[in-house]
Amino acid sequence: MTEQRKIAIPADLLPSDGRFGSGPSRIVSSFVDDLASLGTSYLGTSHRRPRVRNVVASIREGLTSLYDLPDGYEVVLGVGGATSFWDAAAFGLIENRSAHFVCGEFSEKFASVVAGAPHLDDPVVIAAEYGSAPVPEEVAGVDATSYIHNETSTGVTAPFLRIGDSLVVVDGTSAAGVIPLDVRSFDAYYFSPQKALGSEGGLWLALVSPAAIERIESINASDRWIPPFLSLSGALSNSRKDQTYNTPALTTLYLLDRQIALTLADGGLESAFRTSSASAQHLYTWAESHAYASPFVEDKRFRSPTVVTIDIDASLSADSIAVALRDNGIVDVEGYRKLGRNQLRVATFPNIPTADVLALTACIDYVIEVM
Numbered sequence: 156m157t158e159q160r161k162i163a164i165p166a167d168l169l170p171s172d173g174r175f176g177s178g179p180s181r182i183v184s185s186f187v188d189d190l191a192s193l194g195t196s197y198l199g200t201s202h203r204r205p206r207v208r209n210v211v212a213s214i215r216e217g218l219t220s221l222y223d224l225p226d227g228y229e230v231v232l233g234v235g236g237a238t239s240f241w242d243a244a245a246f247g248l249i250e251n252r253s254a255h256f257v258c259g260e261f262s263e264k265f266a267s268v269v270a271g272a273p274h275l276d277d278p279v280v281i282a283a284e285y286g287s288a289p290v291p292e293e294v295a296g297v298d299a300t301s302y303i304h305n306e307t308s309t310g311v312t313a314p315f316l317r318i319g320d321s322l323v324v325v326d327g328t329s330a331a332g333v334i335p336l337d338v339r340s341f342d343a344y345y346f347s348p349q350k351a352l353g354s355e356g357g358l359w360l361a362l363v364s365p366a367a368i369e370r371i372e373s374i375n376a377s378d379r380w381i382p383p384f385l386s387l388s389g390a391l392s393n394s395r396k397d398q399t400y401n402t403p404a405l406t407t408l409y410l411l412d413r414q415i416a417l418t419l420a421d422g423g424l425e426s427a428f429r430t431s432s433a434s435a436q437h438l439y440t441w442a443e444s445h446a447y448a449s450p451f452v453e454d455k456r457f458r459s460p461t462v463v464t465i466d467i468d469a470s471l472s473a474d475s476i477a478v479a480l481r482d483n484g485i486v487d488v489e490g491y492r493k494l495g496r497n498q499l500r501v502a503t504f505p506n507i508p509t510a511d512v513l514a515l516t517a518c519i520d521y522v523i524e525v526m
């Protein structure tokens with residue numbers, strides 16, 4: 156491959172911060188500075204002691220407020236990220252058979268975990284084409300139904316509904332902390348904190364309903380073998396004590412706690428959603444008004460407010476645009492690899508001010524003009 160000629164974008168066009176990735180996503184820099192100042196009083200101290208457990212308690216209380224959780228709902232957390240929650244759910248949340256509404260890489264991954272679990276029946280998979288979303292429908296004979304609130308790989312926000320009486324299990328990783336939802340429409344809403352919630356990775360969190368808790372405890376009491384690390388019952392009992400089964404990253408906990416507090420102070424989900432939507436709308440409008448760009452998600456109802464995917468005309472290379480931006484400190488706008496399209500993908504999480512998104516499109520325009 157020949158090296159691409161370097162393009163210098165004029166400094167006055169550049170955004171205040173070059174991070175536009177969908178995860179790990181932009182973290183508020185002052186939180187990182189504050190964390191450094193806690194280098195000897197918080198980092199390197201026991202996660203079983205009040206200093207750290209108070210942070211976990213604050214995260215659990217913060218999420219309870221942010222989502223206005225009704226009595227009986229609980230915030231559960233464990234080490235490992237949303238990926239390990241899929242394994243935990245296959246062991247501890249699905250009784251026999253689940254239905255999966257899939258529309259991209261992440262929703263497919265959960266379905267394939269379940270398909271590989273020898274103790275479960277083959278899942279029912281209802282798939283939509285990439286760039287679209289499946290229509291929720293009643294599936295007979297399942298005890299859990301899996302949806303994704305926002306498919307990070309394709310930039311699709313999918314509707315989900317409680318249909319029938321199975322547990323509703325929703326991946327909220329790139330929506331949590333931004334897209335409002337009716338809490339009574341799910342039983343488990345799980346996510347990793349390094350995407351919409353602008354923190355670090357390695358942790359999963361789940362908001363669970365009384366019905367989900369009942370299911371977790373009844374499977375736990377059955378004779379199914381459950382690896383201790385993946386036990387949701389174990390996660391539940393540890394979470395109630397404001398700790399995790401094994402050692403978490405204290406950095407992740409600290410940053411997440413600060414981000415949740417910021418979201419609450421800034422007006423909660425409604426306000427976060429407004430910020431993200433304004434940024435996303437700018438990008439979609441920008442793409443629609445340029446001959447060389449178009450929104451990948453055609454149906455406006457499914458366009459994500461937090462992860463925007465833009466197809467680039469075949470006469471230009473999206474990868475070359477991304478390389479030119481990267482040379483100028485603007486990073487992680489490459490399309491999702493496995494989608495394999497000539498595409499840019501831009502996060503519009505609330506930590507990224509709309510002014511930076513405006514600056515980003517000005518930089519893309521500049522790069523294309525001189526390329």
Ligand SMILES: *Cc1c(COP(=O)(O)O)cnc(C)c1O
Pocket residue numbers: 178235236237238239261303305306307308326327328329347350356357358
């Ligand atoms: C990133 C992502 C995951 C996986 O998260 P990890 O923290 O890497 O396990 C799962 N679901 C969605 C929607 C994601 O965006």
